[in-house]
Amino acid sequence: MSEILVAARDDIPEGGARIIEIGNLEIGVIRHEDAFYAYRNFCPHQGGPVCEGIRMAGVYDDVDPEGLFHGQKFDKADMHIVCPWHGYEYRLKDGVNVCDARLKLRKYEVTERDGNVYITV
Amino acid sequence: MNVADRQVTKVRDLTTEPFNTSTHLAHAQQQADARGYEDFLIVDVDSHHYENEASTEIADYVENEVMRNEILYQGISRKGISTGFGQYQDLGGRLVRYPRRKSEEVPETPHRDITLMRRWMDAMGVDIACMFPTPLLNLGLSPRVDLEVELAMGYNRWLCERVLQEDHRLKSMLYLPFNDPEACLKVIEMFGDKPGVIGFMVTSTRYRGVYDNAYVRTYRMLEERGLPLGFHTGLGGQEPGLSTCNRFLTLHALGFAWHNMLHLSNWVINGLPERFPKLKVMWIEAGLAWLPFLMQRLDNEYMMRHSDAPLLKRKPSEYMREMFYTSQPMEMVDNARALELTFEMIGAETQLLYSSDYPHWDMDLPSVIYDLPFLTEGAKRNILGGNAQRVFNLDPVLSERKRARQAEKARASA
Numbered sequence: 001m002s003e004i005l006v007a008a009r010d011d012i013p014e015g016g017a018r019i020i021e022i023g024n025l026e027i028g029v030i031r032h033e034d035a036f037y038a039y040r041n042f043c044p045h046q047g048g049p050v051c052e053g054i055r056m057a058g059v060y061d062d063v064d065p066e067g068l069f070h071g072q073k074f075d076k077a078d079m080h081i082v083c084p085w086h087g088y089e090y091r092l093k094d095g096v097n098v099c100d101a102r103l104k105l106r107k108y109e110v111t112e113r114d115g116n117v118y119i120t121v
Numbered sequence: 122m123n124v125a126d127r128q129v130t131k132v133r134d135l136t137t138e139p140f141n142t143s144t145h146l147a148h149a150q151q152q153a154d155a156r157g158y159e160d161f162l163i164v165d166v167d168s169h170h171y172e173n174e175a176s177t178e179i180a181d182y183v184e185n186e187v188m189r190n191e192i193l194y195q196g197i198s199r200k201g202i203s204t205g206f207g208q209y210q211d212l213g214g215r216l217v218r219y220p221r222r223k224s225e226e227v228p229e230t231p232h233r234d235i236t237l238m239r240r241w242m243d244a245m246g247v248d249i250a251c252m253f254p255t256p257l258l259n260l261g262l263s264p265r266v267d268l269e270v271e272l273a274m275g276y277n278r279w280l281c282e283r284v285l286q287e288d289h290r291l292k293s294m295l296y297l298p299f300n301d302p303e304a305c306l307k308v309i310e311m312f313g314d315k316p317g318v319i320g321f322m323v324t325s326t327r328y329r330g331v332y333d334n335a336y337v338r339t340y341r342m343l344e345e346r347g348l349p350l351g352f353h354t355g356l357g358g359q360e361p362g363l364s365t366c367n368r369f370l371t372l373h374a375l376g377f378a379w380h381n382m383l384h385l386s387n388w389v390i391n392g393l394p395e396r397f398p399k400l401k402v403m404w405i406e407a408g409l410a411w412l413p414f415l416m417q418r419l420d421n422e423y424m425m426r427h428s429d430a431p432l433l434k435r436k437p438s439e440y441m442r443e444m445f446y447t448s449q450p451m452e453m454v455d456n457a458r459a460l461e462l463t464f465e466m467i468g469a470e471t472q473l474l475y476s477s478d479y480p481h482w483d484m485d486l487p488s489v490i491y492d493l494p495f496l497t498e499g500a501k502r503n504i505l506g507g508n509a510q511r512v513f514n515l516d517p518v519l520s521e522r523k524r525a526r527q528a529e530k531a532r533a534s535a
Contacts, residue, residue, distance in 0.1 A: 004129060013136055021131035045453075046486050047148045052135060056215060082215040084145065086483065089215075 006117040012036070017051060020119070027108055027119060030055065032079060032092060038119045039081070039095050040106035048085030050105060055079050055092060081105070140221035142237055142480075146244035152488050153246030159523040159530070161502045163487055164509035165242070165250040167353070167405050167447045167476035170234045172254040172276060173197040174223070178283065183275035188268060197272075198256035208356075209369055210482050218480050235288050241479050242290065245486055248506070248520045251292045251319060251513075252284075255481075258355045261327035266300045273298035277312050285317030290520065292513070294320035294351045299327060302335035309342050319513040320349035322405070325380035326357035332391035340397045349401040349445070349512060354381040373483075377450075381407040382415055385441070389419065392432025394440040401512055403445040406478060409463050410452045416441055416466060442468045445512055447476035448504065449485040461495045470500045474509045 006012075006020055006029050017030045019041055026041035028051020043050040057074040064070060080089040080098060089098045095105030109120040138144070153159075172179060173196055180192040200208050211219035227236040234252075242250050257276060260269050273296045285291055295312050298304045305321075312318050321343060323331075343350050356376040358364055363379065366372035381404045388394070388402065419437035423430055433440070446467060454460055467473060478484045490496070490504050510517050519527070 007132075016134070016136040019131075019133040019135065020129055021133075022129055042148070046488065047152055049145070049148055052145075053217060054215060056213075082212075084215075084217040087212045087215050 003118045009117050036110040038108035038110045043083040044103045045088045048083045050083040053082040053084035142240035150244045158246035159526040162506035162517045163247050164506040165247045165477045166474040168250045168479050169255050173256050179279045182279040185271045188271050243522045258324050261324040269298045270301050270304045281315045292317050292319045294322040297321045299323045305339045322351045322353050325352045325354040331384050331387050344397050344400040351403040351405050353405040354407045378407050378411040389437045389440050390430045395432045405447045408450045413466050447474050449476040449478045450483040473504045475505045
């Protein structure tokens with residue numbers, strides 16, 4: 001395994017992302033709420049550049065214990081990576097698809113040290 | 122652990138990177154190159170452009186001065202949140218090519234739509250694309266029949282003159298103003314021989330039976346000219362039952378299948394395949410999963426009600442197997458056997474034509490066909506291009522990029 005310097009942490013703004021290419025391997029490094037996440041930039045659906053999409057909070061139907069519907073809302077604690085090709089959504093924290101848990105993004109370990117961000121490949 | 126043991130070859134900062142179709146589809150080009158698409162023809166039979174972005178240009182081609190003024194004032198479409206029938210296919214900004222497309226830079230010439238088409242076609246490995254409009258697909262629902270005729274004429278003229286005649290890779294099945302049968306004849310006469318016109322298209326969201334005697338001359342004219350007739354389906358959320366769909370997903374899943382199911386059923390049961398045996402009929406953008414259902418349903422009922430379909434000499438499914446279907450949105454079912462059976466039932470090797478629907482939200486790359494494990498290489502190539510070449514009588518010219526790759530391969534192996 002190799003540790004690869006991505007950038008100085010301040011070079012990736014909050015909500016920003018970088019794509020690092022190492023030969024044929026593309027890895028997206030995403031900053032969200034001061035944490036960094038790294039995934040292979042490849043959607044298992046049709047091969048889309050999943051890390052190049054937007055991040056958006058998951059949507060839920062607000063249904064009370066009686067079964068009454070009270071509208072749709074964002075769950076801001078459940079941020080999703082959205083593939084820009086077709087809208088497939090994956091949980092930012094673990095890369096698992098929100099519709100079918102068998103679909104997962106390849107996750108890479110991120111380390112911060114001395115003001116820099118590294119990924120382990 | 123080694124630090125920087127492997128070399129970073131490129132870094133892209135998405136915060137500042139402008140939108141570009143070629144970059145957006147870079148992975149599609151990797152797929153195309155990895156699968157060797159340069160070795161065979163790929164034809165995309167259903168793709169789209171956004172004619173509303175050329176509203177002012179198209180207005181110049183609309184003869185009626187009152188309607189021309191309206192187009193110049195309000196454009197061809199409006200899509201705010203209060204627009205009815207679930208018009209939020211772009212998923213609230215999740216699909217970035219929708220909001221960012223307008224910012225994409227293109228050279229002054231050729232026409233912007235030509236550049237954008239070439240970019241996605243080259244990325245996917247598509248040599249020839251049949252392009253359709255986007256908002257105009259709903260025009261058949263307008264109670265203003267004269268508007269449908271004026272816009273059909275204006276749009277068709279604009280497309281032929283500004284786009285199709287400028288690039289031999291671009292084709293279209295032109296819009297037929299089906300609410301005015303006489304105008305359909307004029308459209309075929311005016312445009313049937315224009316460069317790039319490979320057939321004519323009826324938008325399926327409309328309310329006149331395809332069996333109406335008023336259309337007989339249109340069908341005959343197309344049959345005599347050897348031009349295919351395509352039915353391009355749509356949402357149709359104004360349909361009383363479908364109007365209860367409060368989510369785009371439900372409306373799209375049902376509506377796109379429903380409108381083609383309706384017209385295909387009327388087409389077969391009224392014996393139109395017997396009355397126009399040489400007319401090539403194509404069903405566009407409804408996916409495939411509805412076909413086994415409809416074949417079984419119609420066959421079963423035909424056996425009990427021959428008097429409803431006395432012109433038929435065979436079962437409905439046998440006529441359906443002689444029609445043509447575009448592939449997208451091909452249902453990615455968990456049970457692959459269902460898809461394989463569907464291909465078998467419709468005779469996909471000769472009757473199915475690949476389509477991407479790009480740039481729309483549920484587009485399919487050629488790999489959805491090429492990667493199917495149950496197809497032979499020959500069947501894949503037929504569906505991806507050979508069938509379209511035959512049905513539309515296309516000159517099988519590969520794209521410049523593919524020819525360059527072929528030459529490169531030849532040099533490398535010499």
